[in-house]
Amino acid sequence: MFKPGPACLLLAMITLGGCVTAQTSDISVASGVQSTVLLKSSSSWDGMSYDAYPAGIPELTVLNIKIPANTALNWHEHPMPNAAYVVSGHLKVETRESGQSILLKPGDVLPEMVNRQHRGVTGNTAVELVVFYAGTAGMPLSSSQPVKE
Template sequence: MKRMMGGLAAWVLAAGVAVAAESPGVQVQTLMESSASWDGRAYEAYPPGPPLLTVLRITIPPHSALPWHTHPIPNAAYVLSGELTVEKQGTGETRWLKQGDVLPEMVGEYHRGVTGDQGVVLIVFYAGSRGVPLSQQ
């Protein structure tokens, strides 16, 4: 039954996007679709419990380094303005992001964001459950 409900929800969402795209003047552009984080590691599962969606607007000033942290849940960041370098602690791997880029974030891997001469404004979408933290240090 749970699988059937998930399939039904996906169909309803797809139908809603299709209807919106057929409306005059409406444009739909997929910014990101991923089942893995930016380092290629596949997402395993969502946390148990009723879903809780959270969207944050995060502003990071120039010449800042966020603390090393992990996420226990899948999330994605959209760069509204500015630039950001994301670093993976274990390997030193980096990814540079600019306005308009989207990043599927890592789950269970220590990483951080670092700004240079420009700050950055991010819109971050988290798919979790009530009581599950968005990030941990």
């Protein structure tokens, strides 16, 4: 029996419902299909508005990312809008410039920052994310700098 993984479920949710915060919409009463919008945002989690999408042929990428416990990711930035869905664990996301942070738990969806350095830090448990990137063909998903702490 086929059991869809987190990336497949996220793609289905995005395809069926677009991407806002816990709204349910009935797609078709006859079919019984319902979708829940998990995120709809024109700004990153810290309130910074997104600019226009990158120019070029669109390329969507969805990653399943597993981060071990007690890990600080490198400071990095993304050149395109993206959103992360927390499958399991707790992740602290912080900005390099201001030190502002947010704590994510399973089921949370985060509109990530564009062209601004940030990182994720795990606690005593591993974290699993599904991250959806809306870029252009050949565009790198992120650029990073080693941790210097």
